[in-house]
Amino acid sequence: GIQVEQSPPDLILQEGANSTLRCNFSDSVNNLQWFHQNPWGQLINLFYIPSGTKQNGRLSATTVATERYSLLYISSSQTTDSGVYFCAVEYGDTDKLIFGTGTRLQVFP
Amino acid sequence: SAVISQKPSRDICQRGTSLTIQCQVDSQVTMMFWYRQQPGQSLTLIATANQGSEATYESGFVIDKFPISRPNLTFSTLTVSNMSPEDSSIYLCSVEIGFGVGELFFGEGSRLTVL
Numbered sequence: 038g039i040q041v042e043q044s045p046p047d048l049i050l051q052e053g054a055n056s057t058l059r060c061n062f063s064d065s066v067n068n069l070q071w072f073h074q075n076p077w078g079q080l081i082n083l084f085y086i087p088s089g090t091k092q093n094g095r096l097s098a099t100t101v102a103t104e105r106y107s108l109l110y111i112s113s114s115q116t117t118d119s120g121v122y123f124c125a126v127e128y129g130d131t132d133k134l135i136f137g138t139g140t141r142l143q144v145f146p
Numbered sequence: 147s148a149v150i151s152q153k154p155s156r157d158i159c160q161r162g163t164s165l166t167i168q169c170q171v172d173s174q175v176t177m178m179f180w181y182r183q184q185p186g187q188s189l190t191l192i193a194t195a196n197q198g199s200e201a202t203y204e205s206g207f208v209i210d211k212f213p214i215s216r217p218n219l220t221f222s223t224l225t226v227s228n229m230s231p232e233d234s235s236i237y238l239c240s241v242e243i244g245f246g247v248g249e250l251f252f253g254e255g256s257r258l259t260v261l
Contacts, residue, residue, distance in 0.1 A: 067248065068248040068249070070249065070250065072252075078183075078236050078254075078255045078257060079252075079254050079255065080238065080252040080255075082249070082251060082252075085248070087248075123188065123189070125189075125250075127248060132177045132194075132242055132248065132250075133179055133191055133194060134179075134191070134240070134250050135191070136181075136188045136189040136190070137188065138188055139188050
């Protein structure tokens with residue numbers, strides 16, 4: 038099956054810093070989503086981005102499907118950005134999402 | 147997006163017992179999935195809940211351990227049977243909003259602790 042690897046696994050930032058999270062996948066995908074899992078365990082949809090670039094406030098994402106990677110940019114980080122960030126991909130003829138390994142982000146004041 | 151409600155939100159269970167988790171969506175959806183997240187780990191797909199037929203299970207998950215029902219397009223249940231401490235996880239329901247759109251949304255999750 039497809040492999041979805043995220044880097045870095047852990048990231049510690051001071052408030053106000055910028056960061057880039059990476060998601061690599063081993064096969065062609067139909068769709069890609071980025072999620073933020075908050076400290077209470079809830080998954081928040083950030084981006085639905087099978088290709089191209091999208092921006093939402095301080096967050097933006099770029100997926101280069103031909104090179105099998107996606108990037109999530111967080112600018113001017115805030116303590117509320119803390120949590121785990123997952124990318125997830127859909128591939129083949131299914132609608133199911135396969136999740137990446139996750140990046141745990143901690144933002145300190 | 148739709149409102150996806152899961153019950154219970156959390157529970158503490160005894161070894162050997164079974165617990166049923168409910169997932170209710172406020173609109174009809176085509177695809178529903180159940181995921182498990184073990185402590186400190188990523189999410190793993192358990193099965194696709196098929197409306198009116200048996201669920202489709204992923205490798206490593208079996209119906210006897212995780213029976214799933216989906217009687218209609220807005221509701222599904224996942225039962226965790228004969229629980230052991232290794233079943234302590236967050237169980238999440240996921241739905242696709244809109245046919246063929248592809249974007250999945252998740253319920254708040256059910257955090258189970260097995261003693």
